Amino acid sequence: MHEQAHNTLETVVRNSRAKLVAFLAVGSGDLAAAEDALSEAFASALSNWPQDGCPQNPEAWLLTVARRKLIDAVRRQREIPSSEELEELEGAMEADAENGFPDQRLALLFACAHPAIDPVVRAPLMLQAVLGLDATQIANAFLVSPAAMAQRLVRAKIKIRDARIPFRVPERAELPERLDAVLNAIYACYAEGWADAAGADPVRMELATEAIFMGRLLVELIPEEPEAWGLLALMLFAEARRPARRDARGEFVSLMQQDHRLWDRQMIAEAEAALSRASGAGMIGRFQLEAAIQSAHTDGLQRGGVDWSAVVRLYDALVQLTGSPVAEINRAMALAELEGPRAGLYALEWVRTDKRVNGYQPYWAVRASLLARAGKNEQARQAYEIAIGLESDPAVRRYLQHLCGELPE
Amino acid sequence: MQYLLTLYSDETGWNKMTPEQQKQGYAAYMSYTEALKSAGAYVGSNRLRPTATATTLRTTNGKTQVLDGPYADSKEQLGGYFLIDVPDLDAAISWAGRCPGVQHGIVEVRAIWGM
Numbered sequence: 001m002h003e004q005a006h007n008t009l010e011t012v013v014r015n016s017r018a019k020l021v022a023f024l025a026v027g028s029g030d031l032a033a034a035e036d037a038l039s040e041a042f043a044s045a046l047s048n049w050p051q052d053g054c055p056q057n058p059e060a061w062l063l064t065v066a067r068r069k070l071i072d073a074v075r076r077q078r079e080i081p082s083s084e085e086l087e088e089l090e091g092a093m094e095a096d097a098e099n100g101f102p103d104q105r106l107a108l109l110f111a112c113a114h115p116a117i118d119p120v121v122r123a124p125l126m127l128q129a130v131l132g133l134d135a136t137q138i139a140n141a142f143l144v145s146p147a148a149m150a151q152r153l154v155r156a157k158i159k160i161r162d163a164r165i166p167f168r169v170p171e172r173a174e175l176p177e178r179l180d181a182v183l184n185a186i187y188a189c190y191a192e193g194w195a196d197a198a199g200a201d202p203v204r205m206e207l208a209t210e211a212i213f214m215g216r217l218l219v220e221l222i223p224e225e226p227e228a229w230g231l232l233a234l235m236l237f238a239e240a241r242r243p244a245r246r247d248a249r250g251e252f253v254s255l256m257q258q259d260h261r262l263w264d265r266q267m268i269a270e271a272e273a274a275l276s277r278a279s280g281a282g283m284i285g286r287f288q289l290e291a292a293i294q295s296a297h298t299d300g301l302q303r304g305g306v307d308w309s310a311v312v313r314l315y316d317a318l319v320q321l322t323g324s325p326v327a328e329i330n331r332a333m334a335l336a337e338l339e340g341p342r343a344g345l346y347a348l349e350w351v352r353t354d355k356r357v358n359g360y361q362p363y364w365a366v367r368a369s370l371l372a373r374a375g376k377n378e379q380a381r382q383a384y385e386i387a388i389g390l391e392s393d394p395a396v397r398r399y400l401q402h403l404c405g406e407l408p409e
Numbered sequence: 410m411q412y413l414l415t416l417y418s419d420e421t422g423w424n425k426m427t428p429e430q431q432k433q434g435y436a437a438y439m440s441y442t443e444a445l446k447s448a449g450a451y452v453g454s455n456r457l458r459p460t461a462t463a464t465t466l467r468t469t470n471g472k473t474q475v476l477d478g479p480y481a482d483s484k485e486q487l488g489g490y491f492l493i494d495v496p497d498l499d500a501a502i503s504w505a506g507r508c509p510g511v512q513h514g515i516v517e518v519r520a521i522w523g524m
Contacts, residue, residue: 116498163520164410166497 005049012058013042018130018217020063022104024070026167031111031129032157033073034066041066105130106221107167109214113181114165121152122185123192128153130217131210141192141207179222183231183287186214190235195393208239219274229278230288236271237294240264252399260302268298289318293330308338325354326362333366341373361390365400377407411452411494411521412501417485418514420459437509445493450504452492460486485514492521 017038024034041062055061112125124138133141139149159165170178193208215232222228244262247253275295278288293314300306315331318324328351336344348367357363368383384404391397426434438456445451460479467474479486491508495501498518505516 114498116502162522163518164497166499168499 002050005054006046008054008058009042009045009049012062013132016059016062017132018105018108019103020059020066021129021132022108022167023063023102024066025111025129026104026107027067028070028074029164029167030074030157030161031108032154032161033070035129037066037070037073038062040069103221104167105217106169109182109218109221110169110178111160111165111167113178113185114160115178115181116163116165117156117159118152119181119184121156122181123188124149124153125156126185126214127189127207127210130214133210141189141204179225179227182218183227186211186218187231187235187287189214190238194238208235208242211235212239224281226278226281226283227285227287229274230285230291233271233274233278233291234287234294236267236274237291237298240267240271240298246395250395252393252395254399255297256301258301260298263298263302271295271298284317284321286318286322289314289321293318306337308334312338325351325357326360329357329360329363329366332370336370336373341370344370345374359390361387364390368400369403372403372407377409380404381407410497410523411492412498413519413521414491414493414501414505414508414510415487415517415519416489416491416508416510416514417517418488418510419484420486420488422513434509441507441509442491444507445491445504450493450495450500452494454489454491456489457487488514 020038021031021034024037025031028034044065045058045062049055108129109126112129113122117125124142127133127138127141128135135150135153136146138153139146142149169175189207190211193204193206193211196204212232212235215228215235218228219225219232240263241255241258243264244258244260245253253259271291272295275288275291278291293311296311296314297306311334312331315327315334318327319331329348332344332347332351335347345367348363348370351357351363364383364387368380368387371377371380371383381404384400384407388397388400388404391400423431423434442451442454463477463479465476465478465480467476489510491504493501493504495504498520501518501520505511505518508516510516
C-alpha cells in the first residue's frame with residue numbers, strides 16, 4: 001500500500017506539478033506561496049495516502065489541500081488582510097476547481113520570462129516552477145553557488161509578487177517578443193545541458209532532457225507558433241547526436257568525424273517532423289533556421305555528402321536575421337567547404353571587426369583549421385594556441401592540442 | 410495596485426530648448442495627464458524644481474546634518490513623478506512607455522507598498 005501511494009504521488013508530481021503550480025500562482029499572483037503550498041500538500045499526501053489509500057482523483061485532492069494552505073498563507077502574510085480580496089481568491093479558485101481546473105502553464109512560462117525579470121534568472125525560474133528542481137540542483141547545472149542561485153530565485157519571486165507581474169498569455173501584438181524570451185530561456189537550459197557532452201554530470205544531463213520536456217510542453221500549448229516547433233527540432237537534432245560526441249575513451253569527436261550509426265534515429269525523425277511542421281506556417285525564424293542547418297548536416301552526413309551551398313544559404317539568412325557573430329563564424333566554416341579555405345578566411349576577416357570574437361574559442365578554432373588547410377601552418381599554430389587557452393572542456397582542449405600537434409613543422 | 414513612475418532626465422535640457430519646444434513639451438505632458446485621467450488611472454503627479462533647490466539630510470555619528478544639494482549627483486536628475494493606479498505591472502509599463510519623459514530621459518516604475 002505504502003509503495004503504491006508513493007508511486008502514485010511521484011507520477012502526479014512529475015505530470016501535474018506544473019499545472020498545479022500554475023493554477024495556484026495565477027490565482028494568487030504569488031509564485032513562491034504557490035510552490036510552498038503545493039510542497040505542503042505533497043507532504044500531507046505522503047503521510048495520508050499510505051494510511052487512507054490513494055484518493056480517486058489525486059490531482060483534485062492535492063489541489064484542494066494546496067488551495068487551503070495557500071489561502072491561509074495569504075491571510076497570514078498580509079499585515080491588514082483585505083477580506084474582499086481573500087473572498088475573491090477563494091471564490092475564483094473554488095469555481096475553477098469544480099469545473100476541472102484550467103491549464104495555466106503557458107501563463108506561468110510567460111511570467112517566468114517576463115521582461116521585468118532579470119534575463120539570467122528566467123531559465124532557473126522556469127526549471128523551478130515547471131519542474132520543481134531545487135536551487136542547489138539548478139545552481140550545479142548553471143555552475144554558480146547554491147546560495148547565489150537561491151538568492152536570485154527568491155528575489156525574482158518577490159518581484160513577481162510585489163510588483164504584481166501578471167500571469168497571462170500576452171496579446172497578439174506583443175506575443176512575438178515575449179515568446180522569444182520564453183524560447184531563449186528554454187534554449188539556455190538546453191545549452192547548459194549540452195555543454196556537458198560526456199553526460200558525466202547527471203544533473204546537467206538531466207537539464208538537456210528537461211529543456212526538451214519544456215520544448216514539448218510549449219508546442220503542446222501553442223502548436224500554432226512555428227518558432228516553438230523550430231526550437232524543439234533544434235534541441236532534438238542536437239540531442240540525437242549526443243552518443244557520438246565522445247569516443248569510447250571520452251575523447252572529443254568533431255561533427256564531421258562522428259559515427260552516425262550512433263545517432264538516435266527516432267529522435268532525428270521526430271526533429272524532422274517538428275521542423276516540417278514549423279516550415280508549414282511559412283514564417284521563418286532563428287530557431288527554424290538553426291534547426292534547418294542541423295537537418296542539412298545530419299541528413300548529408302548520413303548520405304555521405306552535405307549540400308554546402310544550401311547550408312551557406314541558411315547561414316546567410318541567419319546572419320541577416322540575427323546579426324550574430326557566432327552565425328557568421330559558422331557561415332565562414334561552411335563557405336570554406338564550398339569555395340575553399342581562402343574564401344572562409346576572407347569571410348572571417350569581417351567577423352573580426354566585432355571585438356567580442358577575440359575571447360570566443362570557436363572563432364580561433366575555425367580560423368586555425370582554415371589557416372592549416374590554406375597551408376599557413378605558423379599562423380594556424382598561433383590560432384590553435386589561443387583556442388586551446390580559451391577552452392574549458394578538457395576533452396575539447398586535448399582535441400585541439402592534437403590538431404595543433406599534427407601541423408607540419 | 411498603485412505604481413510610482415519617477416522621471417529622470419538631464420535638467421539642463423529644458424533651458425536649452427526654444428520657447429516653442431518648451432511649449433510643445435509642456436503640451437505633451439498635459440495630454441499624457443489627460444489620457445491617464447480619462448482612463449481612470451491617474452492618482453497624482455508633480456514636476457520638481459531643479460536640483461539647485463534640493464537640500465539633503467543624513468545622520469552621521471548620531472548627528473543629523475543638513476546639506477546643500479541633491480542626494481545623488483548623476484547625469485540625470487529626478488524631475489517629476491506620476492502616481493497611477495492600474496491592475497498590474499504590464500499595465501504600468503504600458504503607461505510608462507507612453508510618458509513623454511521616456512523620449513528625453515528615463516522612467517522608473519515602482520510598485521507602491523500596499524497595505
